[in-house]
Amino acid sequence: MRIKAMLVVTIALFIAIPGLILHLVALFGKRWIVSIPRKSRGPNEQTHYYGLWTRCQYSNTSFVIPDISSQPNIENFVCRPNTYLRYDTSNIDISRKCYESRHQCSSIVGVHSECRCEYLSVTKIQQWCSILAAVFLCLAIFTLYLRIITTAENAIAARILIFVPVIALSLALILMIVTMVLVGAFLRRHEYEEYDVKLPKEVLRGVRIEPEMVNYYRLNAFFKNNPDVNLRRYVISAFKSLHRERYYARIDWSAGAEIAAIVLVFLGHLISVFLAFRQVQ
Numbered sequence: 001m002r003i004k005a006m007l008v009v010t011i012a013l014f015i016a017i018p019g020l021i022l023h024l025v026a027l028f029g030k031r032w033i034v035s036i037p038r039k040s041r042g043p044n045e046q047t048h049y050y051g052l053w054t055r056c057q058y059s060n061t062s063f064v065i066p067d068i069s070s071q072p073n074i075e076n077f078v079c080r081p082n083t084y085l086r087y088d089t090s091n092i093d094i095s096r097k098c099y100e101s102r103h104q105c106s107s108i109v110g111v112h113s114e115c116r117c118e119y120l121s122v123t124k125i126q127q128w129c130s131i132l133a134a135v136f137l138c139l140a141i142f143t144l145y146l147r148i149i150t151t152a153e154n155a156i157a158a159r160i161l162i163f164v165p166v167i168a169l170s171l172a173l174i175l176m177i178v179t180m181v182l183v184g185a186f187l188r189r190h191e192y193e194e195y196d197v198k199l200p201k202e203v204l205r206g207v208r209i210e211p212e213m214v215n216y217y218r219l220n221a222f223f224k225n226n227p228d229v230n231l232r233r234y235v236i237s238a239f240k241s242l243h244r245e246r247y248y249a250r251i252d253w254s255a256g257a258e259i260a261a262i263v264l265v266f267l268g269h270l271i272s273v274f275l276a277f278r279q280v281q
Contacts, residue, residue: 019264029254140168192216
């Protein structure tokens with residue numbers, strides 16, 4: 001009976017370890033989401049790749065070589081922190097000054113002292129969920145390993161070795177699923193911050209705002225002091241419709257690695273639950 005139990009624990013361990021590896025690959029991966037302009041309209045309108053910590057794009061670098069007429073181009077994959085500009089929206093001067101430098105959060109140029117760069121709230125939640133999931137996976141793997149190399153000397157230790165992997169894998173699985181649900185629910189959230197659009201005049205009819213290039217944060221900032229909820233919904237809806245027309249967003253391979261990790265962790269969780277149920281009986 002013990003040999004069979006050890007065999008099952010070993011199987012669970014060898015399923016959980018690749019799950020942890022794939023989760024770590026996804027955690028530090030740079031391609032959870034990709035946003036692709038259907039038609040380039042400016043220097044910033046390039047394909048962007050978003051991870052939990054960075055956003056990246058391909059950039060061409062030219063080199064001048066003496067005695068060679070042609071200048072070779074090297075395409076670099078350039079990544080910056082996945083932060084966006086935030087500022088005091090109640091101050092018109094600060095708002096305009098910061099908005100003009102909105103793309104500097106993703107560059108080596110420092111932002112104005114009255115502006116700050118922050119991760120999106122949903123990104124912070126995804127980061128914490130992924131980190132905690134990795135911690136619980138490590139705990140589950142460590143406990144499963146202890147079950148193979150040691151024998152519990154009393155009932156309390158035996159219960160700990162039985163139930164800790166089940167609880168840890170359950171929590172890790174929940175956190176990983178929450179992360180993927182947020183990725184799907186906010187698939188275009190980075191795109192709304194990254195790419196500016198100019199709303200048509202007919203959309204802004206009745207709105208005291210000049211037709212200009214806006215992103216989601218600037219548009220929301222304007223409507224914070226506007227009591228007309230229906231007007232806000234209409235303008236935001238028009239903003240999102242323009243984005244759907246002009247940009248294409250999808251998940252990329254880092255999210256695929258996380259999905260594969262979820263499948264493996266789920267299998268490991270089923271095995272650990274089955275083993276715990278049999279041993280409790």
